[in-house]
Structure formats: C-alpha cells, structure tokens
Amino acid sequence: MNLLFIYRRDIHIEDSGASRTIILRENYLAAQPDVYVYTSYRHLSPVDSRITELPIKRLSAHKIHESIVDKGIDILCVPEGEHLAEMAYEAIKGTSCKIVTELHNMPNYELQYLYSTVSMRTFTNCVYSGDLTYSLKLIIKLLIFPLWKIRVRKSAYKKNRESYLLADKFVLLSESFIEAFQKAYHVDNQKMVVINNPCSFSSFLENRPVKDNVILVVSRLEEGAKRISLVLKCWSLLYLKYPNWKLQIVGKGPSSELYKKMSEKLGLKNVSFEGWQSPQVYYEKASIFLMTSAIEGWGMTLIEAQQMGCVPIAMNSFAALKDIIKDGQNGFIVKNNNINEMALKIEKLIMNQDKMYEMSLNAIQSVQKFSIEKIGAKWLDLYRELSQCHEQSKA
Template sequence: MNILYFFEYAPNPQRGGASRLTHSLVSYWRNNNKNYSFFCAYFKKEIDYLPYFEDEILVRITDKTTFGNFLRRNNISIVIFQMGFSKEYFNYVKDCCQNHIPIITVFHSMPGWETIHIKNLIKSLPWHTATFSEKIKKTFLPFYLKHINNLIRKKNQYIYNLSTKYVVLSDSYISLFQKKYHIKNDSKLLAISNPLSYPEQTKIEYSKKKNQVLIVSRFSESEKRILFALKAWKKIQQHVINNKWELIIVGFGKDENLYRDYVKLNKLQNVIFTGKQEPFKYYKEASIFLMTSAFEGFTLTLMESQQMGVVPIVMDSFPSLHDVVINDYNGIIVANNDITSMAEALKDLIINENKRINLSIHGFNYIKKFSVANIAYKWEQLFNEFE
C-alpha cells in the first residue's frame, strides 16, 4: 500500500506536532517491515529539512497537473491530509485525487480552537496600536466572533463531508467536533491519539535530574500563554527555594521579546531561554514541566515530559489532557487561567520531593499506553479498510 502524507510545510520532526508524530510512525513501520511505502507532498520547505520518504514533491497551488501525475506515477492508495484547517488546500488535494483516491483528513487540534485563538489575538491587541479594522473588531467582538464561528463551521462541514474518513485526536473530541461544527452524521469520525515521539525509555535516570522547571513551547502568546507561567514563577521567586531552582524555556517564535521583556521588567531570577533546541536533553534533566496553553490537540510535549520522568503541572484548558494526566496520580491539573493555583502547585512540588518522585514514576508507566506500536496499530486498522 502506498500512502501519501500532505502537509503545508515539509514535515521536519523538529517542527513538532504533526511533523514529529508522522516521523515516529513512518520510522516504526519501516523498522518493522510493514507492507507500506510512504510519500509526501507539501507547499513549503525550510532550509534545514531532510527528506525521509520514498519520494516527495514540493507542489504549487496553481499547478494541479504535476501533483496529479505524481499521484498516478507512485500509485498512491491513500492520502492523509494533515491540514484540516484549510479549505483551499483541501480542494487542491481533492481535485488532484479526482475522487479515485481516498482522503483521510486529520484535525490536529481541539475542536473550537479557532475562535479561542482569534479571541485571544484580538483582546491582546493594544488599543493605541490597533488599526481601524482591529478597533472595530475589538469594539464589536461578540458579533465578530459569531460571524467568524459561522464561517469556520461551514468550512469544517465542507471538508468533513468530502473526506473519506476524518480523524480527531481524542475520544472526547468526537462529540465536541460534532457540537462545534454542527456535524449530524458521525459515520466518518474516529479518534486516534498521537503516539510518543521518543524511543521507549527503560528507566528514569534520577541521577541526571536537576532542580529545573521546564517549558517546551512555540512562542505564541495567544495560543501558549507562557506569560501565565512567568507570572506563576514571579509569585514563588521570593521563596527561599527559588535560589536553587531554574526555569528553563525551550522554544522560539514571534513573542520571544514579550517574554524576555517581562522577565527583565519584573526582575525574575533564574529564567533561562535556550532558543530553538531539540528538547530531549532538557527533559532528561528537568524535574517539573509547565503547560499553560489556551488549547491543544493532543500535545506531544506533555507526553514527552512524562516519558522522561518530568512531572507536569497543566492548566485544565483542553479535554484531551485528561487522557494523559490523572490529577494527583501522574501530574497536577489546575483550573484554567488560575495562575495562583499553578504557583501553589509548583511550590508544593518543589518542596515535596517524595511526592514529585511518586508522580514521576506513575507518569512514566502510564504514558506507555501511547507507544508508537499501539497507535500505529490503530492506523493500520484504518488502512485495512481501504485494501
């Protein structure tokens, strides 16, 4: 069976998310001699991308002929469309497949994320720098969001109706997807979680653990809300333990200066920005992981932290986190938007080493249910429907 993954950007594993999990699954199938061949198409490619598919193609939205020939030449059996957000890109793929090739669309976020993201972006715009159009949106935000919701609902209905199958990332997202986008027929919907992205770890190396709190994230405040974590850090920095602990922030993005300025203005101690890095070594050394996202699909970093024995403290902002974290068993869940509770939970874990180790051990064992082998098997069952 010849399977093609379709992305906006070439799937560099260092981009995280869908790119990282795709690399994990493809590597697993190859290493286990599964009877699949993998191909890839994308609209954009970054300089540091290294190809790893049987064949790949950089496509142009205005050129359907070349991509159509690529599909036929490689005898593609299934297209996995990784951009459920784009009607334009979906139509491109649909036209090139000419209704002969099944399309499995994957929705890589929480249903309803679009409105949360837009709302946060608009609310965060300073009034004195906003354009006239942005001021209108801020003034009439509820009406604007209602209009946007209607457009998003129609777009997602359209893509769902024309997809052969439609994958969301958690069982909890099936009913949420139907509710948010008014989907009546759920016959195409199924849930397949993301797999662990690192090779299976045999043990937690506590000898390498340091007094470090870790954030691994893209620097986009409307989505990741790293300011919440910095504000929680500020609340505990006067505590004597803070002189012995560091906050390590691994990532990059458009809002980096916002975070650096906050750290400087508030004189936060022991905050280290690493820049764009492979986070593996940081997971190895960290003891506590912070997540403050406004929404997530099925977050890889939350699973990666537990895979490395790092205890997560996460705000209760997306349903699928409950698939991964059981409060006070393998991590700590605090109320969404509650910076004070996050600071208290962080302080408690820093002080209480026995509790931290106990949660770490439970997380390390619990997260194995999301092994690549287990998640690959669910995809294989789906592939079998098209043989």
C-alpha cells in the same frame, strides 16, 4: 499499499507538533512490509530512506491527481484536513483512491484562538511590552472583533465541515472531541476515528536519575495560544521562596521579546530564555514541566515531559488533557488561568520529593501507551481497512 501524504509546506521534525507526528508516522509506516510512503513535500530533517518525496512547489488538485495516477496511490493522507480537503476531493476524481483527513487541534480552535488574542490578559501584557506597535495592533483587533469573529466562525465552519464530509475517514485526537466536533459543525460521527498522537522520543527514561531543581517550559513563544505570561506571573509568586530553583523556557516565537521585557519588569530571578533547542536533554534534567496553553489539540510537550520523568502541571484548557494526565498520579491539572493553584502544585512537589519521585515514575509508565509502535499500529489498521475497500472498488 501506496500512501500519499499532502501538506502545504516542507516539514522539519522540530518545527511543530503536527510536523513531528506526521514524520513519526511516516517512518513507522515506511518500515512496514508492502507499505510505500510518498509525500508531496520535502523533509528538512532526516527520515526513513524508504519514504519517496514527490515535491510539488505549488500544491494543486491537478498535480496531486497526476501523482495518484502515476504511483497508483490507494490512500490520500491529509493531515491538514480543514485546509486541503476540497483540493484532495478534486484530486481523487476519476480514481478509486480513498481520503483520510485529520484535525490536529481541538474543535473550534479558530474561535478559541481569536478570543485569546483579544482577552484582557493580552491587553494587560501591553503594559509589560512597552511596544506601541504591539499595543496599536491589539486595539485594532478589539475594534474589528465583532466582524472578525463572524468571518472566522463562517470560514471555520465551512472548512471543518468539508474536511469531514469529503473524507472516507476522519481522524480526531481524542474521544472527548467527538461530541464537540459534531455540535460545532453539524455532522454525524459515522466516519470518525480517534487516534492519539504518539510519543516523540524513541526511548523512555530508565533508572530515573536525581533531577535538577528546574521548572521547565517547552513551547512556541506566542502569547495568543501559549500564554507564557501566566508562567512568568506564576514564577513571580515562587522565585523568592525557592532561590535554589530556576525556571527554564525553551522555544522561540513572536512574543519572545515581550516575555523578556515582562520578566525584567516583574524583577524575576533565576529565569532563563534558552531560545530554540532540541528539548530532550532539558526534559531529562528538569523536575517539573508547566503548560499554560489556551489552545491545544493534544499537548505533545506533555507526553515528551512524561517520557523523561518530568512531572507536568497543566491548566485545564482542552478536553484531551485528561487523556494524558491523571490528576495527582502522573501530573497535576489546575483550573484554567489560575496561577495561584499552579504555584501551590509546584510547591507541593518541591516540598515533597518522595511524591515528586513517585509521580515521575508513574508518568514514565503511563505514557508508554502512546508509543509509536502502539499508535502507528492504529494508523496501519485504518489504512489497511481502507486499502481493502480501494481494491474492492477497483475490482
């Protein structure tokens, strides 16, 4: 079975959740007998040596078609379905190659992101930034918002609908996304398949050690989607009461300076900005993990935290959250935007170490259902099913 993955850029396992899950899947598939994995892009981090790169500098239907014919590709794998489905459909013409498209986010994420970027919370952050250019950009966004919203909605509708209609199979991250996708883009569910994202790390924390008094955030530092300002405001309610605890923020992004200025203006103590780092060692040491995202498809950092026994507390902003966190058992779910409730859950764990230890063990146990072996097997089954259809159509 020959698989060709196409993507708009080269990828590194640490550059995004989507890149990480694609590479994990490629490695799993390449290790299977009679499966040959090809990619239209280069890998900027080590991958299985059995993966063959066929880098295309300027992705086009013609060049993809040439690779399909030359390598006898059975299935064209399109993780960026909303961006590349039309090109993929053109590329397979004249062949019996099948297409699998995916949505690596929540349905309607484009509009949710737009709303988040012009929210009152974002404008409040202008006060902390002290950046005139940043403030002017937000004012311009507000002025053009009505027209911008129409344009984004129209574009998202066309792209996501095509991603479904032009594919042989279409993959969503959660059962909870099926109905929302159908309503948003007016399609049936006959070609839909649900496959969750896998765990990032190859092992799970064993013999859970004593954890440090650390509350952790691992995220791209981008206010529109990730809302780390809410973490800082939450910490402002706690840092004086718990001086032996600290907040660590791992990641980088366009809002990095905004958050540093905000931290200074709030007078926060015991908060550190670690920049971009490989996060596993941070998860291993931290006790509590926070997520305040406005938009998520799956929340890879949640299951990374659970793998390492770091108890997650997340705002209820995306439906797939409940696939990962069972509230009060392996983490906490709090109301969206509610920093007071988040602070109370943090205090509950700080004040009850036995409860935190119990939830930590539950997290490690529950997240094993997302191991690459279990998730990879679902992808393999899907591809084998389509490959059989491909062979039948060739015959």
